[in-house]
Amino acid sequence: MRKELWDWKYQKLGEKVVSNLKRKKHDAYLVERKEGVIPLLKEIMKENSTVAVGGSLTLTECGVLDFLREGNFNFLDRYNVKSKEELEEIYYNMFRADYFLCSANAITEDGKIVQLDGNGTRVAPMIFGPKHVIIVAGMNKVVPDIESANKRIEYISPMNSKRLNFDTPCTYTGKCDDCMSPERICIHRVIVESGVRHPGRFKIILVKEDLGL
Numbered sequence: 029m030r031k032e033l034w035d036w037k038y039q040k041l042g043e044k045v046v047s048n049l050k051r052k053k054h055d056a057y058l059v060e061r062k063e064g065v066i067p068l069l070k071e072i073m074k075e076n077s078t079v080a081v082g083g084s085l086t087l088t089e090c091g092v093l094d095f096l097r098e099g100n101f102n103f104l105d106r107y108n109v110k111s112k113e114e115l116e117e118i119y120y121n122m123f124r125a126d127y128f129l130c131s132a133n134a135i136t137e138d139g140k141i142v143q144l145d146g147n148g149t150r151v152a153p154m155i156f157g158p159k160h161v162i163i164v165a166g167m168n169k170v171v172p173d174i175e176s177a178n179k180r181i182e183y184i185s186p187m188n189s190k191r192l193n194f195d196t197p198c199t200y201t202g203k204c205d206d207c208m209s210p211e212r213i214c215i216h217r218v219i220v221e222s223g224v225r226h227p228g229r230f231k232i233i234l235v236k237e238d239l240g241l
């Protein structure tokens with residue numbers, strides 16, 4: 029019964045968010061489970077295109093990195109580099125990619141996408157450059173409003189810092205200390221308010237289960 033009720037809740041909430049994202053001129057899709065992400069990407073993405081990704085647990089959980097490595101794409105694989113210089117080259121080449129894939133830190137019920145980034149390599153190409161931005165997000169990312177989005181981000185950031193093994197206070201305490209650490213992961217906060225300038229550039233795939241952090 030519990031599972032059915034969450035399914036029902038996520039269906040209703042997902043429909044509302046997708047409708048509001050479309051109203052804001054994004055393409056938006058609601059899929060049942062993470063197994064539905066790759067088939068949808070196969071429909072959306074053209075073969076032989078250049079593809080880049082931002083850091084994301086969700087993409088890994090959905091098998092997106094393996095799909096890009098095994099598929100017929102020019103994948104700018106940031107996780108498969110031999111030097112710092114090669115990684116930097118990928119960061120700059122991301123701006124010319126056909127597709128940039130990442131997740132979201134939060135999506136408000138009225139269709140705003142909220143991201144908090146450290147060095148900006150996720151938010152910068154999301155804002156400008158790649159022809160298409162594909163965001164894959166679980167329903168745990170959906171929040172009522174911007175205030176809730178900021179609270180959610182503050183709650184999960186220590187886990188991201190721990191995951192990335194950064195030397196910040198929250199990595200040790202599990203709690204945000206609004207630190208001045210050189211490795212602080214909370215630097216650039218971006219809200220995508222609307223897609224009206226470039227309708228359909230953003231494609232948001234909302235998955236009816238919890239994914240990532």
Ligand code: SF4
Pocket residue numbers: 182185186189196197198199203204205206207208209211212213214
């Ligand atoms: S501001 Fe610093 S302490 Fe707070 S979550 Fe970010 S990295 Fe952690």
